[in-house]
Amino acid sequence: MPSRSIDLPQGTLDLLILRTLALEPLHGWAVSERIQQISSDVLRVQQGSLYPALHRLERRGWIKARWGTSENNRKAKFYELTKTGRRELEIEQDAWQKLTAAVSQILETA
């Protein structure tokens, strides 16, 4: 675990999960691995906090779950995006980009 990892800002975990699932259905462990890999281990996701988020998204109807077989031949719960989830992802992604652009603009000019 690198010492210079940062904690996720509030609310971004949902966005990251949706983005990760946008490519293909994954089980929970794979989602956590994927986020860590892609962020080059900069972002530190407390693995435990991933699951409540997944269940919350499922309740909202943005993702849905089904049981399947994992790459190591075990029964695993796979999550995939629903149509609503895909739409939400776009909205959130858009909002995020606007936010970060605005924040970085302030940081650069102010």
Add this chain to the structure above:
Amino acid sequence: MILHDLLFRLRSLMRHPAAENELEDELRFHLERETQKYVKTGMSEAEAARRARLEFGGLDQVKNECREARGVSLVESLVQDLHYATRTLFHSPAFTACAMLTLALGIGANTAIFSVVNTVLLNPLPYPNPQELLAARENDSLANLEDMQRQTKSFASSGGINIEPMDFTGTGEPVRVHGAYIDAGLFTTLGARPMLGRLISADEAVKGGPRNVVLSYSFWRDFMGSDPHVLGRAIRLSDNSYTVIGVMPKDFTLPKELADVFLSLWVGYPDAAAERDVHFMHMYWRLKPGVPLGQAQAEIAQVDHRLAEEFPHTERERVTLLIPLQEWLVGDVRPALLILFGAVGLVLLIACANFAMLLMARGMARQRELMIRASLGARNGRLIRQRLTESTLLALAGGAAGLLAAKAGTELLLTLKPAELRRFDAIPMDARVFVFVFVISLLTGLLFGLLPAWSASRGDIAEGLRENARTTATGVSRSPLRSFLVTAELALALILLAGAGLLIKGFLRLRSVDPGFNPANVITMYLQLPGSRYSEFSLQTNFRRELLSRINAFPGVEAAMITDLPLAGNYVGHRVVVDGHATLPEGTEPVVQTLSVMGQYFGVMQIPIRAGRDFNAMDREGQPRAAIVNETFVRQLLPGQNPIGMRIDWSRSSDPPQWMTIIGVAGDVKHSGLNQPVDPAVYSPFSQNDEAWRKFMTLVIRTRVPAASLAEDVKKQVWSLDSQIPVSSIQSMDDLLAVSVAQERFNVLLLGSFAVLAVALAAVGIYGMVAYRVNQRTREIGVYMALGAQHRDVLRLVMKDGLKLGALGILLGLAGALALTRVMVSVLFEVKPTDPTTLIGVALLLAAVAMLACYIPARRALSIHPMTALRRE
């Protein structure tokens, strides 16, 4: 979105065990996978597993968060809370009993009154489409009714009815029953169908129609032995034979009238039924669907106008005013019932305030436990929720107990026989009552549980803890919520007390009204002569005279007769003309009460003769006609004149007039009720009034022996003269007087008991507060006393707050009473709603109660021993 959420939660709940397993599997898979990852990097199996667990975080916490995310935990924790609440409530039975009793009283009283309101005001009338039914304020004749029906388009139908007592001579003693003389439209209008046979048809409701009768269910059951083959049987009513053609169903009742048998108007009044100016029928109307009342009323007004032009002599003054049937039935009792309902609502508020204070006290007592649970990580919201669960559970249990109390209460109410409930023989508890109880219990538990829970979470606990640790400088916790509740309780109690005080004062005034006669030792009974054998006036007179002489022969008995008894209900009114006065247009002469008497009526009733003389034996048939008028008659019709010797007659009774000479003036009698004004009245001898239709009479007997023993002897005398005469309504004049104020008595009793309940609850509230403070300040008081404080100082210290709040509550209550008692105008008799003596009186009374409630616990402070108090910790 919301739907999805709900369904998801529900599904999670339904497949709860499966979901738990899945969660278990899912998380285990993660940990295994993570462990594998570390094993691949060369760690030992055990080390890898440890690392994976570390990375993952608290497994149980994650599971919990997942459950919460899935929305299951809400229900789960509710079950937990319920379990916990039940357990803790059973652990403190005294508290539970106090809280439940408080609420059972408040909710029970409310439920009882709501059941009455529900039965009387809310339940729909037992007729199809009752909203279409109207009643007319004034009586009318059949001819007018038919004209109105013909000349209007707004109405589907109309019906007329007149109730008269009849005597049913089946087997044994003759029985007085209520006969309903109806036209063919009545049953149609009310939408009634027979249970057996048929109703009176339009073809037979004509002059000379057959003597057919439809029986009420109770008549059929009581006198016909529920005979299923009753149709076609002949029964004798008032000396005529009638053929039974139908039986009404059990649940059929007339809107206001009581009736045992139904007959055609044309059979009952073959002559009068055709007369346009004999307005003897009460009318019911049914609107066509969708026709507004205003339109119907406008149409009727046009017919009224036409009839007035067509028959100026008789029909000019008649007006037809239609009102919705429901309003006509409950209009009089609605204000009183709503006032009682409002009052009992205040009682509930006070009970709730006590409930909240009980919960607060309990919260304080349990603060250590709550503290420990909070420090163990129970979240504030969860703690509040738990206390709410407890208070709601208590309130629901209190509500259930209240329901039982209400059941007993409504039965008690029925025995008081108030006017509100005269139409009902039961107050059913229907679904609406149960919903009412459930909702107010739930609201009570939630709202009044939330108050203390919320105030506790905001700092009372912290404050309390500080106190427990005895570190505060003052050592006093002044909970603003508790102060507010005590003040509010006293204010509400004062409002109720003021209302009750005003009612009681009005009632006492009413009871002290002089009825104009002496009701003591007077019994009365109602007789009616069968028309067929007493059609001749002279026969009636002979019967009356013979009966009186027989009863007067009893030792210690004086008897007399009158047509209509004071306070018994109706009287017959006639228009009157005075000899020598300018002739008024026909139909505009003043109306007076007309009362035929025989025997020493004024002597028996002890009504004073103010001028002139009483009737004597010479005022009889064949002699000059004599009359006695009351004082109101003189005041209104002969002001400033000496009435003795003046002559009067009924207008249009005969031509030339057969003048009656006024021979005396009698004192006023409150004929229509103690709270009603006195109308002008004319008394005249039965024997001189050739009014053969007055076959009814009330025998009035003053006795020096217990009246009850006499009643049987009198009946025997009546039946020795004629065995077919029913004797009924045997009652003492005292009872009649009591019945005439039963309505007021009911209101006074109810509001009075609410006020007592309110004051008791408020006293308990203020007592509890002072007792709590004494308890809280035991150590401080001990120090005081050790330093040599006097009893007076200690009392002042502990009573100060209670008295201050008491005074504030009473002042606020006075303001509230001034604002609220105005709604009582309609139920108060000769008392202003702002009557200062009453308001000051109840304020002083409540102040005394509050002082006592403060003093009793405060006195305990005096017995505190300084050393014990200081050692106590």
